[in-house]
Amino acid sequence: MDTKKQQYLEIPANGHSAVARPATQRPLAAQADSSPPLLLAVIKRHWGLLALSAVAALAAAYWGATSFGSxxxxxxxxxxxxxxxxxxxxxxxxxxxxxxxxxxxxxxxxxxxxxxxxxxxxxxxxxxxxxxxxxxxxxxxxxxxxxxxxxxxxxxxxxxxxxxxxxxxxxxxxxxxxxxMTHYQQQQAAAQQEAVRTLEQLHAARQREAEEMSSGNLVNSMHNSTVQLAIASQAAMDGKRVEMMGIDEQVAELDTRIFELTNQLMLQLIGTAKNEIENKGARYTQGSRRWEEVQSVREALDDMADRIADGHPSDRSSYSEWKAEFVQLISPEVDPGLVATDDVRTQEALIRQTTEGRAALALSRIPITKQVELFEQQRLKYEQNAVKLAGSVTATAANDVLDLEAKLQRTQSKLAGIESQLENMRQLVECxxxxxxxxxxxxxxxxxxxSNKKKLFVLIFALASVLMATPIVGYEALQQRDAPVTAFANRFSIPVIAERMLKNFQTPSLSREVAVDDDVRMLALRIQQTVGKPNGVIMFTSLGETPPPVALISSLAECLANREERVLLIDAVDPVRNNSLLAVTPSAGRGDMLLLGESQGQEPEEPTPENSSPRFGLSDFLSRECEGVQSLIQPTLCPGVDLISRGNAAFPREAMASSCMTELLNHCRHAYTKVLVVGPGASSLADVEMLAARSDGVVLTADDDSLKSPRAATAVRELVELQAPLIGIVS
Incomplete structure (x- = not known):
C-alpha cells in the first residue's frame, strides 16, 4: 500500500510521461481539399443543367428583345x-x-x-x-x-x-x-479726380513761380521755353517707353507661342517614337537582352516627355539642341527619318517663322532704348538750365512745377489707358x-x-443566366461545404474517421445480433493501423455530455474479435458524473454475462442470492474492495470479448491518476491484444488527460450539438498540447 500511495501522483505509462510522450503518428486531417474549385465542379457535374439554363436564358433574351426592344x-x-x-x-x-x-x-x-x-x-x-x-x-x-x-x-x-x-x-x-467695365469705370473716375487735383496744383505752382520771377525783375521768356523743352523731352521719353512696353508684351506673347509650338512638336515626335518602340519591343521575348534595350529607350522617352511637360521657357534649351539629343537617343532602335516628315517640316517652319518675328521685335527695341536714353539726357539738361535761369529765388517753385507736370502726364496716360480698355470692352459687348x-x-x-435590341438581348441573357445558375452553384457550394465536425477537426489537424456514424448506433443493447457495417470496419482498421504494436490501450471519450454509444463500442469489439484479437472492454465512466454506458447483470437461469445499456434510464439489476454471487467492478478495484484484477473480468456473449464494468460505487477522488489504474492497465496489456476503455467526457477534462497519458490511442466521439460548446474546443486543444495519441473523431 505504501508503494501504491507513492505512485498516486505519478501518471507514467509504459515508461513515458503524459506531456513528454510523443503523439502516435497519424494521417493529416486538414490536407488540401482534393475537390475541384467550385465553378469547375459545377461545370463538370451539372453541365447538362447549365446547358438547359443557357438555352432557357437565350429564349428569354430573344423574347424580351423582340417584345420590348425599340x-x-x-x-x-x-x-x-x-x-x-x-x-x-x-x-x-x-x-x-x-x-x-x-x-x-x-x-x-x-x-x-x-x-x-x-x-x-x-x-x-x-x-x-x-x-x-x-x-x-x-x-x-x-x-x-x-x-x-x-x-x-x-x-x-x-x-x-x-x-x-x-x-x-x-x-x-x-x-x-x-x-x-464696372470695375474699370470706377478706376476711370478715380483717375479723373486725380488728374483734376494735379492740374489745380500745377496752376497754383505756376502762379507762385510767376510771382517770384516778377518780384525778382527777371525775364521769364527764356526760362519758360526751357521748361517747355524739358516737358517735351519727358513726353517724348514716356511715349518711347510705352512703345517699348508694347514691344515687350509682343515678345512675351511670341515666347509663349514658341514654347507651346515647340512643346507640341516635341511631344508629337516622342509619341511617334514610343509607338515604334512598342511595336518593335513586341517582337522580342520579355526579359531578353534586346527587350531590355528597347525598354530602356522607352523609359528614357518617358522621362524626356515628363521634363517637357514640367519645363518652363526660361530653362529650355533650343529646339535644335533637343532634336539632336532626341535623334541620338532613338537612332539605335527607330529610323531617325521620322523627324523629317512633311508634317514635322511644316511645324518647324512655323516655329522658325515665329522665332524670326520675335527676333525682329527684339532688334526693333534697341534703337527705341537709345532714344529713351537720349530724351532723358535732354530732359535733365533742360531742367538744369531752367533752374539756372530762374535763379535761386525761384528754384523751389520751378521744381514743383516740373514735378506736377510729370505727375499730370502720368495721370493722363493712365486715364487714356483705362479709356482705351473701356472702349474695347464696349465694342466686344456690342459685337x-x-x-x-x-x-x-x-x-x-x-x-x-x-436599335437597342442587342443591348437588351445581352442584358436579359446575362440576368436570366445568373438567376438560373444561382441555385445550381448554391447547391454545389452546399455540397462542398465542410460538415461542422470536419471543420472542427481541421482546426486541430485531426482525422475524421467516420461521419454521421453515431446516429446508426443509438440502440443501447449490445449483442451478437448488432450488424458490423463498413464504418465500424474502417474504424477498427484505423485503430489497428495507428496502434501498430500489440497489447494496445485505446480510450474512447465524448466531447459532449453523453458518453459514446454502447452499440458502437460493442460492434467495434465484435469486429476486432472477428479479426482474432483478444478484446477487453473497460467502463471507466464515473456513475456519479455520467450515466453508465455498460453494466453487467446475470441472465435469468444462466451464468453467462450480458451487456445491457442504461442510456434509456434503466438501472443495472442488483445481484441476489437467487441468481448469482456479487460481481466486482472498476470502482471496487480502485477503492481496494477487491485485490485481484482477474476477479473484475467478466465474459460476454461475444467470443473473444471480455468486460470490466464500472461497478456500483462512486470512483475514489483522483482515481484515474492512482497506481491502481496503472496496475490494472499494465495487467490487461499482457492478457489482451486490444483494451477498449470507455472514458469520461470532456466535462471531466483532467480525468481524460490522465487516461490519455496511459493510452496508446484516443478516439473522440462528437455530434454537431456538442461541438458548439467551448468545452469541446478546450478539451481537444489540451490533448493536442499534451501530444496525446489522437486517432481521430467519429461523428
Missing amino acids: PTAEATAQLIYKGLPMPPGPRVYEPPTLTTYREIAFSNPLMQKVTDHFGLAVPASEMPKFYECAVTQNSSILRFSINWGDEQDAIAILNYTLGLLIDQARTDRVSLLRAH DTPEFEVFIPASEDTTELG
Missing part, C-alpha cells in the same frame, strides 16, 4: 469656334476653352430649357446621359451627338441644343465684360458676331438609325 437614332452635329473680332490695343477678354463650353452645354439650366421646350419627362440632370461631346486637341470644332428613340426628335433636340449654346456663349461674354457657328447641323444625313 428603334434608336443617333444624330450628330458640329460647332466651329470662330472667335471674336478683337479691337486694337490691350486685350480685355480671354474666351473660355472648348472644354469649358462643353460643360456649359450640358449644364442644368441649358438642359432644363431643352426639357421645357420639348415637354420631355426626363429630368434635366439625366439629359446629359443621352449626349456625347468630343473635343479634339488643337482643333476648333465641337462634335455633338445624341442618342434618342425618334429620328426627327433627335435632330430637333440636338439643333436646339446647339442654338442654346451659341446664345449662352454670347450672354456669358456680355455679362463678364459688363462686370469688368453681334457669335463666337460659334454651326459647322454641320444635325440632319437625316448625319443620323444613324439603330
Whole structure:
C-alpha cells in the first residue's frame, strides 16, 4: 500500500510521461481539399443543367428583345469656334476653352430649357446621359451627338441644343465684360479726380513761380521755353517707353507661342517614337537582352516627355539642341527619318517663322532704348538750365512745377489707358458676331438609325443566366461545404474517421445480433493501423455530455474479435458524473454475462442470492474492495470479448491518476491484444488527460450539438498540447 500511495501522483505509462510522450503518428486531417474549385465542379457535374439554363436564358433574351426592344437614332452635329473680332490695343477678354463650353452645354439650366421646350419627362440632370461631346486637341470644332428613340426628335433636340449654346456663349461674354467695365469705370473716375487735383496744383505752382520771377525783375521768356523743352523731352521719353512696353508684351506673347509650338512638336515626335518602340519591343521575348534595350529607350522617352511637360521657357534649351539629343537617343532602335516628315517640316517652319518675328521685335527695341536714353539726357539738361535761369529765388517753385507736370502726364496716360480698355470692352459687348457657328447641323444625313435590341438581348441573357445558375452553384457550394465536425477537426489537424456514424448506433443493447457495417470496419482498421504494436490501450471519450454509444463500442469489439484479437472492454465512466454506458447483470437461469445499456434510464439489476454471487467492478478495484484484477473480468456473449464494468460505487477522488489504474492497465496489456476503455467526457477534462497519458490511442466521439460548446474546443486543444495519441473523431 505504501508503494501504491507513492505512485498516486505519478501518471507514467509504459515508461513515458503524459506531456513528454510523443503523439502516435497519424494521417493529416486538414490536407488540401482534393475537390475541384467550385465553378469547375459545377461545370463538370451539372453541365447538362447549365446547358438547359443557357438555352432557357437565350429564349428569354430573344423574347424580351423582340417584345420590348425599340428603334434608336443617333444624330450628330458640329460647332466651329470662330472667335471674336478683337479691337486694337490691350486685350480685355480671354474666351473660355472648348472644354469649358462643353460643360456649359450640358449644364442644368441649358438642359432644363431643352426639357421645357420639348415637354420631355426626363429630368434635366439625366439629359446629359443621352449626349456625347468630343473635343479634339488643337482643333476648333465641337462634335455633338445624341442618342434618342425618334429620328426627327433627335435632330430637333440636338439643333436646339446647339442654338442654346451659341446664345449662352454670347450672354456669358456680355455679362463678364459688363462686370469688368464696372470695375474699370470706377478706376476711370478715380483717375479723373486725380488728374483734376494735379492740374489745380500745377496752376497754383505756376502762379507762385510767376510771382517770384516778377518780384525778382527777371525775364521769364527764356526760362519758360526751357521748361517747355524739358516737358517735351519727358513726353517724348514716356511715349518711347510705352512703345517699348508694347514691344515687350509682343515678345512675351511670341515666347509663349514658341514654347507651346515647340512643346507640341516635341511631344508629337516622342509619341511617334514610343509607338515604334512598342511595336518593335513586341517582337522580342520579355526579359531578353534586346527587350531590355528597347525598354530602356522607352523609359528614357518617358522621362524626356515628363521634363517637357514640367519645363518652363526660361530653362529650355533650343529646339535644335533637343532634336539632336532626341535623334541620338532613338537612332539605335527607330529610323531617325521620322523627324523629317512633311508634317514635322511644316511645324518647324512655323516655329522658325515665329522665332524670326520675335527676333525682329527684339532688334526693333534697341534703337527705341537709345532714344529713351537720349530724351532723358535732354530732359535733365533742360531742367538744369531752367533752374539756372530762374535763379535761386525761384528754384523751389520751378521744381514743383516740373514735378506736377510729370505727375499730370502720368495721370493722363493712365486715364487714356483705362479709356482705351473701356472702349474695347464696349465694342466686344456690342459685337453681334457669335463666337460659334454651326459647322454641320444635325440632319437625316448625319443620323444613324439603330436599335437597342442587342443591348437588351445581352442584358436579359446575362440576368436570366445568373438567376438560373444561382441555385445550381448554391447547391454545389452546399455540397462542398465542410460538415461542422470536419471543420472542427481541421482546426486541430485531426482525422475524421467516420461521419454521421453515431446516429446508426443509438440502440443501447449490445449483442451478437448488432450488424458490423463498413464504418465500424474502417474504424477498427484505423485503430489497428495507428496502434501498430500489440497489447494496445485505446480510450474512447465524448466531447459532449453523453458518453459514446454502447452499440458502437460493442460492434467495434465484435469486429476486432472477428479479426482474432483478444478484446477487453473497460467502463471507466464515473456513475456519479455520467450515466453508465455498460453494466453487467446475470441472465435469468444462466451464468453467462450480458451487456445491457442504461442510456434509456434503466438501472443495472442488483445481484441476489437467487441468481448469482456479487460481481466486482472498476470502482471496487480502485477503492481496494477487491485485490485481484482477474476477479473484475467478466465474459460476454461475444467470443473473444471480455468486460470490466464500472461497478456500483462512486470512483475514489483522483482515481484515474492512482497506481491502481496503472496496475490494472499494465495487467490487461499482457492478457489482451486490444483494451477498449470507455472514458469520461470532456466535462471531466483532467480525468481524460490522465487516461490519455496511459493510452496508446484516443478516439473522440462528437455530434454537431456538442461541438458548439467551448468545452469541446478546450478539451481537444489540451490533448493536442499534451501530444496525446489522437486517432481521430467519429461523428
